[in-house]
Each structure stands twice: as C-alpha cells, then as structure tokens.
Amino acid sequence: xxxxxxxxxxxxxxxxxxxxxxxxxxxxxxxxxxxxxxxxxxxxxxxxxxxxxxxxxxxxxxxxxxxxxxxxxxxxxxxxxxxxxxxxxxxxxxxxxxxxxxxxxxxxxxxxxxxxxxxxxxx
Numbered sequence: 600x601x602x603x604x605x606x607x608x609x610x611x612x613x614x615x616x617x618x619x620x621x622x623x624x625x626x627x628x629x630x631x632x633x634x635x636x637x638x639x640x641x642x643x644x645x646x647x648x649x650x651x652x653x654x655x656x657x658x659x660x661x662x663x664x665x666x667x668x669x670x671x672x673x674x675x676x677x678x679x680x681x682x683x684x685x686x687x688x689x690x691x692x693x694x695x696x697x698x699x700x701x702x703x704x705x706x707x708x709x710x711x712x713x714x715x716x717x718x719x720x721x722x
Contacts, residue, residue, distance in 0.1 A: 604621075604625055608621055608625065609622060643704075644700070644701045644702065644703060645676060647700050648690070659672045659676060662690075666686055667686075682701055687701045687702060
C-alpha cells in the first residue's frame with residue numbers, strides 16, 4: 600500500500616511541495632516497516648549463512664557454487680575458515696544482500712608494518 604503510493608508519487612515529473620513531503624514520509628514509513636519485519640540478522644557470517652539456509656530451505660550443498668567445494672562450505676560453517684573476498688561477492692550477489700553482512704565485525708586487518716615487526720622479532 601505505502602509502496603504503491605510511493606511509486607506513483609516518485610513517477611511524477613514535477614512533484615509539488617506537499618507531494619515531496621509525502622514522498623519523504625512514505626520513504627520513512629517503508630524503511631521503518633522493512634526494518635521491523637525484514638531486518639537482516641546481526642551476527643557473525645556463519646550465523647547469517649545459517650539463517651539464510653534455514654529461511655530458504657537450502658542445504659549446505661546448495662552453496663557449493665558460491666564456495667567452490669563441499670569441504671569449503673563445511674569448513675566455513677564449522678568456523679574453521681573465514682570467507683574469501685570472492686565467496687563474499689558470490690554470496691552477496693546470490694542473496695542480494697550487502698557484502699558487509701558476510702564480513703566479521705571485529706575482523707583485524709594487518710598492515711605490512713605490523714607483519715614486518717612480527718617477523719623481525721623471530722630472528
């Protein structure tokens with residue numbers, strides 16, 4: 600209902616001031632509704648993938664095209680391996696979700712300086 604009205608209003612070539620306000624209000628209402636009813640689960644990438652599998656009645660085998668092999672799916676699902684950038688891209692594309700839901704929130708990136716310091720100590 601809201602989206603139909605929003606589509607009609609945004610199709611106008613020169614909306615009036617009140618129509619622009621209606622567009623803004625409807626946009627906020629649609630966003631709020633979607634956040635309440637279709638929110639993306641916040642969690643680690645494994646939890647997100649498990650949620651998707653459950654919601655779409657998939658099996659781990661169904662994810663082989665995104666992971667490359669059944670063992671890669673299993674290793675990720677058991678927490679033994681993180682996703683590669685390519686796997687993140689493929690999952691994001693397949694499920695039409697932002698890539699960041701498949702990236703761990705507290706992931707540490709190592710700068711070349713940190714790696715060089717670590718190596719020099721081991722001599």
